[in-house]
Amino acid sequence: MARVLVVDDDQALSEMLGIVLRAEGFDALFCDDGSKAQGIFNEAKPDLVLLDLMLPGIDGIEVCRKIRAESGVPIVMLTARGDTLDIVKGLESGADDYIVKPFKPKELVARIKARLRKEDPKSESLTIGDLSIDVIGHSVKRDEKEISLTPLEFDLLLALARKPWQVYTREQLLTDVWHYRNPADTRLVNVHIQRLRSKVEHDPENPEIVMTVRGVGYKAGP
Amino acid sequence: MKYFYQFRQAWNKSLSLRIIATTFAVSTLLVTIIGLVLVNRVSSGILTSKESSSITEASSAINEAQRVVVATDTGAGAPTLSVVVDTAVTALAVRAGQSGLYDVLFLASPEISKQGLPERGTNLVSENSVNDELKSRVELTDKLLWSYTKIIYLDGRSVPGLVVGAPIKINNVGTYSLFLLFPLDKEEETIGIIRSSVLATGIFLIFGLLILVWYLTRSVLAPVRKTANAAERLRMGLLNERVPVSGEDDLAKLAGSFNSMAASIQQQIGQLEKMSRMQKRFVSDVSHELRTPLTTVRMAADVLYESRDQYTGETARAAELLSTQIERFEILLSQLLEISRFDAGAADLSLTSVNIKNVIEKTAESLSNLLARQETPVVITGHAPDIEMDQRRIERVLRNLISNASEYGAGKPIEVEIGSDDEAIAIVVRDKGSGLKPGESSLVFNRFWRADPARARTTGGTGLGLAIALEDARLHSGWLDAWGAPGKGTMFRLTLPRVAQTAITKSPLPLGTGEDEKLELDMSALQELFNVDTKSEMP
Structure with missing residues (x-):
């Protein structure tokens, strides 16, 4: 049973989220204060975090950054504003995905499941640029040195590496990696490509592994 | 031509050049x-006085000569x-006298000079100094005659002079x-x-005047230019721009008025900005x-809805x-x-280069x-x-637009046409449904306006969609x-x-169907015909 940590200061919403999550077979944990989130996270080791951006104590973006500093656990932000700036800030601080209030329960559950979905690992060994990817071990190595990626970043790199001949549009990546049915916000892709590059490229300014194809999208490097 | 054009430009542009x-x-x-009047008056005065003194002198000199001739003639021997x-x-x-007040020519009349009679002149003055016309007139008169001439000397000199004969x-x-x-x-x-x-004085006067005017123009125009520059900077958004005020003259008044205008604008803008900020803040707070x-x-309702099978009918x-x-x-x-974001001016554009046909196809797909x-099928034609x-x-x-068209289109195909020209692109979305009544086309963008109030409750439109689309x-x-x-x-x-954010003057695609306009034209032509007929029938 997957464990979801809900970090939100609104009691009613937290309780409601609990009802919905339990109905879908998740185990829900709650935290109503940003400053306590880190402690509860370390203690409970959840499989996914639902994080409100507006929190008492320290705000959601800071919480996100702290959790991401220690763990690659999927983080989905709950945001009340459609504000561009907040969403981009949240994504840059390490959130994998976001959902704007008010949302439908089904939509939320779909997002959570997409983030928790594990494909049947096939024994596969892939290379992209000078990186080697071990799909079963969920690890990426350069010169026998492991590079630590979050599951989302790993999936993103894997998608590009599996079809090195293909140019992915942002919408396609949203469908394949984020499992969106109606791809909407391509900023998600932009932000995570930047984060991925900062980890795997020698020089993120001149990418050699995740290449930009102007006006189309991204493809694996040569 | 080119220089003339350049001059015309400079002329139109520079006030100081014009002045x-x-x-x-x-x-x-x-x-x-x-200068001309002055020189004329002075020289004619000088000449007139010389003339009258010369004639007085001449008349007494001639009397003397006549007297000497008669005396010599009648004397003994x-x-x-x-x-x-x-x-x-x-x-x-x-x-x-020694000073040479005048020279003398004593000539025999033409008819007698042929006989080799003696003729005399003083100071080598030439006979040619007196023109023939005067010579012949003097013979026939007994009065003094005078005219201006050029006195010629036998050594080649010549001076202007007055001849009295x-x-x-x-x-x-x-x-x-x-x-x-x-x-x-002399x-x-x-x-x-x-x-x-007079010429030197005139040139000096003109030159002095030009310098004076240039200086005055400059001292008047400099503050005006300064104010114009300040206004330009104000326009570019530098609201703190002010003009220095010195003295109490008209120019100082201009600067003062400009400054108070700038201050008032700054205050108004500040107020609007504050209101806009408050509005944005309010919208954001309400939203959250x-x-x-x-x-x-929403979630609770969904949970209830999902398990509605467990409840009784109502x-x-x-x-x-x-x-x-x-x-x-x-x-x-x-x-x-x-x-409310639009009303507060808080809406902003995030521009990307996009192909409109792709956007239309994507939108149709999502609908x-x-x-x-x-x-209802959607037919897309044209490109941009x-x-x-x-x-x-x-x-x-x-x-x-497309969901409206499908709602009112009565199942007939929705036509989406794309067109472009060099300044704009246009998209026309057309349904073949019941259509708008006359006068309604200007109302559709009003907030909460509905074509059919009774119908709105069932189709569930909010009445704000087109208002937002217009914004x-x-x-x-x-x-x-x-x-x-x-x-x-x-x-x-x-x-x-x-080009984003530039004004457009016309749309690449027409609005309305060509045939209807033609029909309207025909109708008005008929109307005119009819009017003419009725007029001609009147007595």
């Missing part, structure tokens, strides 16, 4: 006229004619002509000096405060209503917030469920080059207009500038 050139022209004209002539000329020369009768010989030649070179010199002084409880309610229906109406409420809330339910736009907003406009178009500096006729369907045209 200086005008001053130059007017002062030159005035100084020339004044009866001297020869040569002696008579010499005596007369000598007497006159003595009268004229009179006949002298010598007994037994006939008439001699006596000419006194008064040189005017007077000429004086006039020359006066002329050049409302959305969190709404999310909870409770199940209540759960259903709760769920659908919350959805409606949600849409309404988000549209209200959007509208495929609705379109399939209404069994990529332009910069806020894709999210334009998609929203198109979604609104979205305006935010792009574009147009959104509507056309409709009963039974001919409805047409919406979105026009967007090819």
